[in-house]
Amino acid sequence: MTEAEGYHRPDKESIxxxxxxxxxxxxxVDNEFFIRAAFAESxxxxxxxxxxxxxxxxxxxxxxxxxxxxxxxxxxxxxxxQFWKNKAFTVVQxxxxxxxxxxxxxxxxxxxxxxxxxxxxxxxxxxxDVAIGEESPLTLIEYDETFQRLEKVINELPSQCQRxxxxxxxxxxxxxxxxxxxxxxLKTVESxxxxxxxxxxxxxxxxxxxxxxxxx
Amino acid sequence: MEELVNKTLxxxxxxxxxxxxxxxxxxxxxxxxxxRDIYYQWLHEWETNNLQLAxxxxxxxxxxxxxxxxxxxxSDPAGKASIRWWQRPGFWMAAASIVFxxxxxxxxxxDLIRYQTIETSYGExxxxxxxxxxxxxxxxxxxxxxxxxxxxEKGLLASLVGTSTGRRVELTGEADFxxxxxxxxxxxxxxxxxxxxxxxxxxxxxxxxxxxxxxVVLRSGKVELTMPKQSNNRPLTxxxxxLVVLDAEGKLAVRQTAHPEELSAWKQHRFTFEQTSxxxxxxxxxxxxxxxxxxxxxxxxxxxxxxxxxxxxxxxxIQLVAELLQINxxxxxxxxxxxx
Numbered sequence: 412m413t414e415a416e417g418y419h420r421p422d423k424e425s426i427x428x429x430x431x432x433x434x435x436x437x438x439x440v441d442n443e444f445f446i447r448a449a450f451a452e453s454x455x456x457x458x459x460x461x462x463x464x465x466x467x468x469x470x471x472x473x474x475x476x477x478x479x480x481x482x483x484x485x486x487x488x489x490x491x492x493q494f495w496k497n498k499a500f501t502v503v504q505x506x507x508x509x510x511x512x513x514x515x516x517x518x519x520x521x522x523x524x525x526x527x528x529x530x531x532x533x534x535x536x537x538x539x540d541v542a543i544g545e546e547s548p549l550t551l552i553e554y555d556e557t558f559q560r561l562e563k564v565i566n567e568l569p570s571q572c573q574r575x576x577x578x579x580x581x582x583x584x585x586x587x588x589x590x591x592x593x594x595x596x597l598k599t600v601e602s603x604x605x606x607x608x609x610x611x612x613x614x615x616x617x618x619x620x621x622x623x624x625x626x627x
Numbered sequence: 628m629e630e631l632v633n634k635t636l637x638x639x640x641x642x643x644x645x646x647x648x649x650x651x652x653x654x655x656x657x658x659x660x661x662x663r664d665i666y667y668q669w670l671h672e673w674e675t676n677n678l679q680l681a682x683x684x685x686x687x688x689x690x691x692x693x694x695x696x697x698x699x700x701x702s703d704p705a706g707k708a709s710i711r712w713w714q715r716p717g718f719w720m721a722a723a724s725i726v727f728x729x730x731x732x733x734x735x736x737x738d739l740i741r742y743q744t745i746e747t748s749y750g751e752x753x754x755x756x757x758x759x760x761x762x763x764x765x766x767x768x769x770x771x772x773x774x775x776x777x778x779x780e781k782g783l784l785a786s787l788v789g790t791s792t793g794r795r796v797e798l799t800g801e802a803d804f805x806x807x808x809x810x811x812x813x814x815x816x817x818x819x820x821x822x823x824x825x826x827x828x829x830x831x832x833x834x835x836x837x838x839x840x841x842x843v844v845l846r847s848g849k850v851e852l853t854m855p856k857q858s859n860n861r862p863l864t865x866x867x868x869x870l871v872v873l874d875a876e877g878k879l880a881v882r883q884t885a886h887p888e889e890l891s892a893w894k895q896h897r898f899t900f901e902q903t904s905x906x907x908x909x910x911x912x913x914x915x916x917x918x919x920x921x922x923x924x925x926x927x928x929x930x931x932x933x934x935x936x937x938x939x940x941x942x943x944x945i946q947l948v949a950e951l952l953q954i955n956x957x958x959x960x961x962x963x964x965x966x967x
Contacts, residue, residue: 448888455692457686458688458691462684462687463684463688464684465671466684466687467678467680467682468671468674468675468678469674470680470682471674471677471679471680472670474679474680475679477680481808483680484682484687488687488690491687491691492695495691495695496695505663505664506664506667506668508664508668509663509664509667512667514672532655548654548655548657548658549654551659551666552650552653552654555641559643562643563643583808586850
C-alpha cells in the first residue's frame with residue numbers, strides 16, 4: 412500500500428461513517444456489562460468471562476511487540492494474574508478492556524525496549540502496572556507506531572532472513588534445528604538472526620529513546 | 628480537527644495507513660476525556676479482526692486460577708494474626724510422633740503419598756491440568772501417575788522425598804498431552820509400562836499404551852523417544868505427523884500420518900477408522916468400555932470400516948458399527964455379540 416492511497420481512502424468514506432461507529436460502540440459496552448454481571452456473581456466467573464473475551468486478542472496484540480508466542484502469552488497471563496491477585500477489578504474506574512489493553516501494551520513495549528537495549532533485568536516483567544490509564548495521547552500513538560514500524564522492519568527483511576527469524580522467535584526453534592531443516596549452516600542462521608535484530612535496533616531505538624526523553 | 632475521527636479512520640491508523648495530518652487529529656481526539664476508552668474498544672475490535680495467533684484461553688484461565696488459589700493459601704491472613712500453627716505447644720511432639728509413625732511404615736515406599744494418580748473409568752474421558760500448566764486429556768480406562776512433590780522443580784524437597792524428580796508422568800492407557808514450555812527448559816517425560824519413554828521438548832502429542840500396542844503420535848513440536856531399560860539406547864527424534872509404533876520385539880517403527888489430529892479424535896467423542904477391522908474395533912470396545920466382544924466367524928472379524936464418526940458412548944459405537952457393516956448385534960450387560 413502506498414502513501415497516496417492512504418491519504419484519500421479514509422476521507423472518501425468518512426462522511427457516512429460516524430453513526431456506524433457509534434452503533435458498534437453500544438454493542439461492545441454491553442459486552443462488558445455481561446462481564447460485570449459475572450463479577451457480581453464471583454471473581455472466578457468474572458475472570459472466566461474476561462479470559463474468554465480478551466485473552467486471545469490480547470496475546471495477538473502483545474505478539475506484535477515481542478514476536479515470541481511464549482513471551483506474549485506470559486505477558487498477558489501475568490497481567491491477568493496481577494489484576495486478579497491485587498483485586499484491581501474491584502476498583503477499576505474505566506472499562507476492564509482499557510485496563511487490560513493498557514497493561515499488556517505497557518509490558519510488551521517495555522519487554523521489547525529491554526531486549527533491544529540489552530538491559531533486561533529479571534524484574535523487567537514484574538514491575539507493577541502503575542500509571543495504567545494515565546498515558547498521554549502521545550504515548551498511545553508511540554506504542555502504535557512501534558509495532559507498525561516493527562512489522563515494517565520484519566516485512567522488509569530478505570526472505571530467508573525473515574523465515575529464520577520467525578522460526579526462531581515465533582516457533583521457538585533452536586538454531587541447530589533451523590539450520591538442519593533449511594539445509595543451511597549454523598553460522599548462516601546466526602548471522603540471519605543477528606541481522607534481524609540489528610535492523611530492529613536501528614529502526615526502533617532512535618524513536619524509542621526519543622519517547623523516553625519525552626516521558627520523563 | 629478531531630471531529631474527523633471515526634472508526635474507519637482509527638482502523639486505518641492501526642494498520643499504519645493514515646497520513647501525518649490524520650494522525651495529528653487522532654492525537655487531538657485522544658486528549659478528549661472518554662475517548663481513550665473508545666480507542667481501546669476499537670483497538671480490541673481491530674485486533675479481533677486481525678488476529679496473529681490462536682491461543683487456548685481455557686488453559687490460561689485454569690493456570691491463572693491455580694496460581695491464585697495457591698497464593699491465597701500462602702498469604703492466609705488468619706495465620707498471621709494468631710500464633711503460627713507450628714508454634715503451638717505440643718506441635719513438635721505431635722509432629723515427631725507422626726514422622727516416627729510414617730517412618731515406621733516405610734513411607735518412602737508408600738506410593739499414595741509420593742504420587743498423585745488421575746484415572747478414568749470405562750467410557751469416560753477427562754481433561755486435567757498438571758501443576759506446571761500442561762494439559763492431559765485421558766481417554767477411557769486410562770491413568771496417569773506423577774510426583775506429588777516437586778513436579779515443577781528439580782528441588783531439594785523432591786530429592787529428599789526420593790521421588791524421581793521433575794516433570795515425569797507414568798501413563799497406562801491412552802492420553803493426549805499439551806506440554807507447556809517452562810522458562811528454565813525443564814524436560815517433560817512420559818513413561819509407559821513397556822519401557823518406552825517420551826522426552827518432550829514443548830509440544831502436542833498422543834500416547835497410546837495398552838496391552839495390544841504402544842504408539843506415539845506427534846501433532847506439533849518435537850519429542851524424543853528412548854527405551855531407558857534397553858542396552859542400545861539410541862534416542863529417536865519424531866517430527867510432526869510421525870506415528871511411532873513399538874512392536875512386540877521392542878523395536879520402534881516410524882510411519883507418517885497425514886492427519887495426526889485424528890488419532891486424538893476421541894477428545895471430541897469421535898472415532899476415526901482407517902481400514903480398521905471389526906476385530907480391532909472390538910478391542911477398542913474392550914479397552915474403552917470394558918466390554919467382552921464375540922464375533923461370529925473370522926470372515927466377519929476381518930471386515931473393515933473407514934471414516935470418522937461421532938459416538939458418545941458404547942451403545943452408539945456398537946450401533947454405528949452394525950449399521951455400517953449391515954450386520955446384527957446383541958448386547959447383554961457387558962457382553963456383545965456381532966453376527967451376520
